[in-house]
Amino acid sequence: MAKYVMMWQTRSGGSAADNEASAKRSLAVFSSWTPPSDVTFEEFLTRVDGQGGFAVVTTDKLASLTTEMAKFTPYNEFTLYPVQEIADGVGLAAEAIAFRDGIS
Numbered sequence: 001m002a003k004y005v006m007m008w009q010t011r012s013g014g015s016a017a018d019n020e021a022s023a024k025r026s027l028a029v030f031s032s033w034t035p036p037s038d039v040t041f042e043e044f045l046t047r048v049d050g051q052g053g054f055a056v057v058t059t060d061k062l063a064s065l066t067t068e069m070a071k072f073t074p075y076n077e078f079t080l081y082p083v084q085e086i087a088d089g090v091g092l093a094a095e096a097i098a099f100r101d102g103i104s
Contacts, residue, residue, distance in 0.1 A: 001058045001059065001060055002058065002059060002060060002062070002082060003042075003056065003057070003058050003082070003083050003084060003085075004056070004057050004058075004059075004065065004080050004081060004082055004083060005054060005055070005056055005057075005080075005081045005083050006054065006055040006056075006057055006065075006069070006078060006079075006080050006081075007052065007053075007054050007078070007079045007080075007081070008052045008053055008054075008069075008072070008076040008077065008078045008079075009051055009052035009076060009077050010023070010026075010050070010051050010052055010075065010076055011074070011075055011076060011077055022074075022075055023075075025074075025075065026072065026075035026076070029071065029072065029075070030072070033068075033071065035068065036061075036064045036067075036068065038059055038060070038061045038064050039057055039058075039059040039061065039064050039065050039068060040057060040058045040059065041055050041056070041057050042055075042056040042057065042058060043055060043056040052076065056083075065080070
């Protein structure tokens with residue numbers, strides 16, 4: 001199961017009235033949304049400034065995650081980071097260092 005950290009930031013740039021309408025529409029879309037069964041939201045966090053949020057998600061179906069983000073791209077800009085547990089990352093980094101150390 002692959003793990004990702006999803007970050008989103010609210011799109012803005014219109015007038016205050018445009019941004020207000022976009023926020024209302026975004027909340028209406030979100031209230032009708034249900035995550036797909038093949039994507040697990042381990043953590044779902046909102047920024048306290050109201051400008052976006054973060055989610056830690058796991059899935060083997062990256063296409064499903066892509067589809068879910070696309071549903072909200074009129075309202076948010078997304079960045080998706082593939083991540084792994086720190087112990088796994090440190091072990092792999094140690095292997096890479098050992099490889100480089102073995103080259104004269």
